[in-house]
Amino acid sequence: MRKESTMTPPVGQDREQAARRGRPGYDQESLLMVCVGVFNEHGFDATSMGMLADALGITKSAIYHHVKSKDELLSLSLDRALSRLDRVMEQARQAEGTTRERFELLVRGTIRAVIEEKPHVTLLLRLRGNSPVELEAMNRRRAMTRELEARFEHAQREGGVRTDLSPRHLTRFSFGLINSLVEWYRPERDDPDQVADAAVAMLCDGILLPNGNDE
Amino acid sequence: MRKESTMTPPVGQDREQAARRGRPGYDQESLLMVCVGVFNEHGFDATSMGMLADALGITKSAIYHHVKSKDELLSLSLDRALSRLDRVMEQARQAEGTTRERFELLVRGTIRAVIEEKPHVTLLLRLRGNSPVELEAMNRRRAMTRELEARFEHAQREGGVRTDLSPRHLTRFSFGLINSLVEWYRPERDDPDQVADAAVAMLCDGILLPNGNDE
DNA sequence: GTCTATACTAAGATAGAC
C-alpha cells in the first residue's frame, strides 16, 4: 500500500504544547497544505482520498481524524482564499489618489494575494459548482467581480479609464490576465515585484511602444 | 433511470444516406457535442458516463457503441481544439505588416478560434495531465506558448514592443487575458467583434486614457 | 443504435483496535 509517500508525517517530540501548536503526526493546517497541493496537481475531482493518503504518508481513514470529509478540506481551502481576497477588496475600498494609483493598488494587492495564497486561490478559480461548498464560494467570488465592474464604471465616468470598452470586458479581461498567474507563476522563475510591475504596465499602458514602428 | 433527459435522440427517418451523413440515433459528432457540454459544466473528471447518458437520453452502454471510452471523447474534443489553434498559428507565421498589425491578426485569430470552438478549447485549457491523452494535448499547447514567446522576443528586438517586460510575462499575461474568454464569454451577452476589439485595445494600449486625470 | 444485466474496480466514509 501507499506507493509514493514522499512526505513523512512530522512526528513530534515536543507534545503537550497547548493543544493546537505542536504537531504529533499532522495538525489540520499542515495536512491541509499537502492535500491542497495534490488537489491542484490532479484537480479536485480527480483526487481520491487514497491519493491524499499516499501523499501524506498515512492511510485514508487517518485523514478522517482531521476532517469530516473531502469536502471539508475544500471548504477550508476556499475560505482561506476568499478571506484573503476580501481583505484586498476592503483595502481597495478605502484607497485614495488618482485613478491610476487606486487601480495600481488593487492590481498589486490582488497579485500579492494570488501569489501568497496561490494553492488556495488556484482551487478557487477552478471550481465548477459541483457541490454546495463550491457554489457558495463561487457566489462570494462573483460578488467581487461585480464590485470591480462597478469600480470600472465609476472610473470611466470620472474620466480616468477609456470609455470605448465596456465595464464588463474591462473587468473580465483584467481578472483574466491577473488570475492566469495561478496557471504559470513559479516562485523560482518569477519575481513577485517584477510580475506585478508587468501586469500593471500591460493593463495600464499596453504592450506596444508609444512610438510604434511601421517597419 | 435517466432523470433529466432534455435531449431526445434525433432518430432519423432518412437513413441509407452514405454512411456518415444521416443520424439514426446519434452520430459521433452530435454525441460528442453533447458530451463536451457536460464535461465543461461539471469538469471532465466529475462527469460520469451515467451523467453523459442522462444528457444524451440514452443508456451508458449505448455510448460505447460510438466511442471506445470516456478518454476517446476527450481525445476527439482536444484534437478539434488543437487543430483549430494550429491553423491560427500557421496563419500568424505567414502574416506580414507592422508589429501591431501582425499582433492584432494573431489576437483576433485566437479569439475567433476560442469563441468558435469554445467547448473544445475550454476542455483543453482545463487539463491537469491525468492521462496520456491529456499529457499529449498539453505538450502540443505548450509548443504554441513557446512559439508566441519567441515571437514577442523578436518583436522586442525589432522595436515594436516595449522591452521592460520579459517575453515570458508578455506571453503568459497575453494568453491569460485571451484565454479567460472560456470562463465568461457568452454569445447572448458578448459580441465577438466587440470582444476582439476590447482585447486588442487592452493588450496594445492598456485601459487608461492617454491624458490620465489627476482628479 | 439502443437496451438490460452484470462484471469488476475504486470511490468516500465508518467502527473499533492499538
Next chain:
DNA sequence: GTCTATCTTAGTATAGAC
C-alpha cells in the same frame, strides 16, 4: 493519531438480446 477491516455506493466497461 494512525491502523486494519469493512460497508455502501458509484464508477467504467462488456456481453448479448432486440
